[in-house]
Amino acid sequence: MMLEFIGDGPALLVCGAQRILAVADLHLGIESDLDRHGLHFRSRTNDRRERLEACIRSTSPDTLVILGDLKHGVPFTTRQEHREIPEFIERIRSLVPVRLVPGNHDVGIEHFFEQDELLPKEGAVIDGTGYVHGHMYPDPSLAGRLIIAGHHHPVVSIRDEVGCALRSPAYLFSPLDRECLGFPADPGGGSASRVIFIPAFNELTGYDIQRTLREPFSPLSRCARREEAEVLLADGTFIGPASALEGDEPDPEP
Helix, strand or coil: CEEEEECCCCEEEEECCCEEEEECCCCECHHHHHHHCCCCCCCCHHHHHHHHHHHHHHHCCCEEEECCCCECCCCCCCHHHHHHHHHHHHHHHCCCCEEECCCCCCCCHHHHCCHHHECCCCCEEECCEEEECCCCCCCHHHCCCEEEECCCCEEEEEECCCCCEEEEEEEEEEEECHHHHCCCCCCCCCCCCEEEECCCCCCCCCEEHHHHHHCCCCHHHHCECHHHCEEEECCCCEEEEHHHHCCCCCCCCC
């Protein structure tokens, strides 16, 4: 298996017997929610669709796997989502078969997808790799595999000695504690379970990696081995161990 990092997504291409393109957290319809909070943005759904179409055309995947939170509104589907999601899905379907692991924002998402396009919320194994949204305990069938997860919207903040800062979508990779997740023991001493949290496709969302490690908010992040975690930028540039960034987290909000 090989991983190709698509910085223009961000998206992750997993190459084995199949070519699987994974994206997460599109949060279509987020503009309606921001508008209710006094932040006014035009809808960027078409922009995100065009960006996703470009990723599909450049990688020629066999399947597109969306790792949850395709939509934003909870617990209801907003008018913006009802208006925009059907065309979005039809345009993507015309290019590649689509599978969705429903996320915590995807209440009612089954109205937009065919039954065989929806994967279990606990995750699924495709061509030897696990795919989850990341808000639930993963299915035991994902034990001993690389698990690709969304939900965490990782971004990294790096500052130099004069205070200049880079804030960028990033990947967080970590081995997982099997017992913490309740995964069955492997008497044969097989491969360790590990996770790679992929950045949100939606450019308006992000959550600092150091905060995720310091205050984990999901089963996968709670069971990550923080001392072994590593960080990569959206294009796959290796930054180093997450522990090396501990002095670079953003200042606390007032």
